[in-house]
Amino acid sequence: MKTTKQLLSIVLVTVLTVSLSLSAKAKTDGEASSSTVVEIAAGNPDFSILVDAVKKADLAGALSAEGPFTVFAPTNEAFTTLFKQLGVDGIKDLTAEQLTPILTYHVVAGKVMSGDLSNTSVATLNGKKIKIDLTNGVMINDSKVVTPDISGKNGVIHVIDKVLIPE
Numbered sequence: 001m002k003t004t005k006q007l008l009s010i011v012l013v014t015v016l017t018v019s020l021s022l023s024a025k026a027k028t029d030g031e032a033s034s035s036t037v038v039e040i041a042a043g044n045p046d047f048s049i050l051v052d053a054v055k056k057a058d059l060a061g062a063l064s065a066e067g068p069f070t071v072f073a074p075t076n077e078a079f080t081t082l083f084k085q086l087g088v089d090g091i092k093d094l095t096a097e098q099l100t101p102i103l104t105y106h107v108v109a110g111k112v113m114s115g116d117l118s119n120t121s122v123a124t125l126n127g128k129k130i131k132i133d134l135t136n137g138v139m140i141n142d143s144k145v146v147t148p149d150i151s152g153k154n155g156v157i158h159v160i161d162k163v164l165i166p167e
Contacts, residue, residue, distance in 0.1 A: 036064045037071050037152045046159075049079040052091045057099040068111035069155035072130075072140050074163045082163040101126050105166040111156050114138060114148035128166040140164065 033040060038060050041047040050073055054060050063069060074082075083090055091099070104126035117138060121129040131141055138145035143162035150157040 033150075033152045035152050037067070037069055037155045037157055038064045040150060040152050040157060041071075041073060046075045046077075047073055049076045049091060050074060053079075053094075053099050053103060056091055056094075057096045057103050059100065059103055063107070065154065067154035068109075070108040070110060070112040071155060071157045072106045072108075072143070072145070072160045072164065073157045074106070074143070074160050075146075078143075078161055078163050082165075101128075101166055102163065105130070105164050111151075113151075113156060114145070114158065124166075126166060130164060 035043070038051075038054065041054075042051050054063065063071070079091075083093075088094065105124045105128055107125040108122055108130075109125065117132055117134060119132060119134050121131050123129050131139075133139040138148065138158075140158075140160055141162075141164055143160040143164055145158045146161050147159035150159070
């Protein structure tokens with residue numbers, strides 16, 4: 001009896017996971033959202049730290065402009081890991097001057113969808129280059145793209161699992 005319940009639970013979790021994945025994929029495969037990349041990030045609780053950082057660095061207006069932009073967006077978990085590495089409590093411990101070069105290192109001019117990527121290096125808005133490696137999934141420097149192609153009216157977001165730090 002216990003095995004049947006376990007199997008049923010596994011099947012239910014699998015069905016829910018596949019349904020959510022297909023729903024997210026349908027949203028990214030369709031037409032671009034009528035929201036900007038900043039509005040999309042602001043509407044997703046997984047990006048609350050990123051949004052706070054963008055506001056503190058006074059970049060929300062620039063990233064809400066016409067663009068287009070490609071944003072490699074770290075999750076809250078990625079920022080939490082960085083804060084532990086830096087020995088800080090959060091965004092409040094960093095200045096706008098410290099945040100700006102980090103945040104602009106996550107943005108590339110143009111709308112680059114995952115299908116357009118190749119093994120190369122590209123310049124970011126802060127002038128430094130990031131490395132794109134497709135050998136083992138999609139890697140941006142040492143960060144993995146975990147959700148690609150969230151399309152907005154002024155660009156695209158690719159969710160990454162680590163904060164990119166310029167050298």
